[in-house]
Amino acid sequence: MHEARLWKPLRKPLVQCQLCNHFCLIKPDMRGRCGVRENIDGTLYTLNYGRVAAVNLDPIEKKPLYHFQPGTQTYSFATMGCNLSCSFCQNWSISQPPRVDGTLEGQPRSPEMLVREALRLNASSIAYTYTEPTVFFELMHDTAQLARNNKLKNVMVSNGYMSRKCLDALGPDIDAINVDLKCFTEDFYQDLSGAALAPVLENLRYIKNELKWWLEVTTLLIPGKNDSAHELNALTDFLVSELGPETPWHISRFHPDYKMGRTPATSRDSLDMAYEIGCQKGLKYIYIGNMPGLDRQHTHCPGCGHRVITRSGFGVALTELEHGTCSQCGKKIHGINL
Numbered sequence: 224m225h226e227a228r229l230w231k232p233l234r235k236p237l238v239q240c241q242l243c244n245h246f247c248l249i250k251p252d253m254r255g256r257c258g259v260r261e262n263i264d265g266t267l268y269t270l271n272y273g274r275v276a277a278v279n280l281d282p283i284e285k286k287p288l289y290h291f292q293p294g295t296q297t298y299s300f301a302t303m304g305c306n307l308s309c310s311f312c313q314n315w316s317i318s319q320p321p322r323v324d325g326t327l328e329g330q331p332r333s334p335e336m337l338v339r340e341a342l343r344l345n346a347s348s349i350a351y352t353y354t355e356p357t358v359f360f361e362l363m364h365d366t367a368q369l370a371r372n373n374k375l376k377n378v379m380v381s382n383g384y385m386s387r388k389c390l391d392a393l394g395p396d397i398d399a400i401n402v403d404l405k406c407f408t409e410d411f412y413q414d415l416s417g418a419a420l421a422p423v424l425e426n427l428r429y430i431k432n433e434l435k436w437w438l439e440v441t442t443l444l445i446p447g448k449n450d451s452a453h454e455l456n457a458l459t460d461f462l463v464s465e466l467g468p469e470t471p472w473h474i475s476r477f478h479p480d481y482k483m484g485r486t487p488a489t490s491r492d493s494l495d496m497a498y499e500i501g502c503q504k505g506l507k508y509i510y511i512g513n514m515p516g517l518d519r520q521h522t523h524c525p526g527c528g529h530r531v532i533t534r535s536g537f538g539v540a541l542t543e544l545e546h547g548t549c550s551q552c553g554k555k556i557h558g559i560n561l
């Protein structure tokens with residue numbers, strides 16, 4: 224068992240976890256809301272350190288990160304667990320069991336093993352993904368530092384609900400992040416995810432303006448829940464005014480899953496409406512995901528409209544880019560190592 228970081232003792236034997244915005248108060252022999260951090264005799268332990276539940280070599284586009292080292296492979300892993308309880312979770316079989324019944328499975332992997340394997344597979348980066356990496360912070364942090372020392376980049380795919388302390392601890396070692404902005408109402412976050420919107424917005428601002436990690440945002444569009452024109456106008460206003468029009472926005476199609484098995488998949492019209500609203504607001508890079516056959520995966524130059532990155536599945540053609548600029552008009556295309 225591994226002692227946790229980012230917690231503090233209160234009146235013994237009560238402790239407070241300070242890893243995410245739930246700031247759980249945890250009694251002895253109890254776990255926090257994520258189900259992977261336990262108070263044992265007044266000390267907080269992380270139960271998922273080195274217990275890897277999913278691991279793959281993925282295209283970086285699969286995260287999705289479209290403007291960060293496109294065309295490269297990222298060594299991706301997760302432990303079980305999540306600090307949110309989204310009714311529509313698409314990875315619920317590994318994210319939710321620790322919360323629901325305490326199940327916590329995984330294969331033993333140390334940071335050294337993970338980095339060695341990433342190097343052996345010629346990955347350009349390591350991705351902390353699939354479940355919520357915040358709840359395997361200690362394993363991520365140790366692995367990210369080792370990865371950096373071995374000239375690998377580090378990327379996160381996150382719900383953005385970590386604490387400021389967590390972000391600051393990761394600050395020097397993370398290069399890019401895709402944050403789920405699930406909707407733009409407190410009611411949705413509370414009812415469908417067991418969380419709050421405001422800390423996610425605050426973290427997005429902080430990541431963009433202070434930490435300066437490369438940032439992309441994903442919104443899963445769920446029929447009747449977060450797809451009204453009013454809400455999408457507010458959400459895209461935030462993206463443009465607070466994070467900048469160069470922030471890539473991935474609109475993702477919902478499929479019935481987990482506790483929302485009876486909700487229909489997102490319609491083509493709804494995806495198109497979100498796309499058009501984003502365009503009207505001035506977002507330069509908008510993509511639609513989980514919708515085969517829809518031609519909104521490519522990157523077009525915001526200056527002249529020329530297609531500069533062509534994507535097919537997870538295949539990428541970069542021939543219309545010249546040192547990160549459009550081959551037709553020379554305008555800079557935003558991103559890292561384009």
Ligand code: SF4
Binds near residue numbers: 240243254255
């Ligand atoms: S990570 Fe979040 S949910 Fe888990 S124990 Fe800490 S504060 Fe609670």
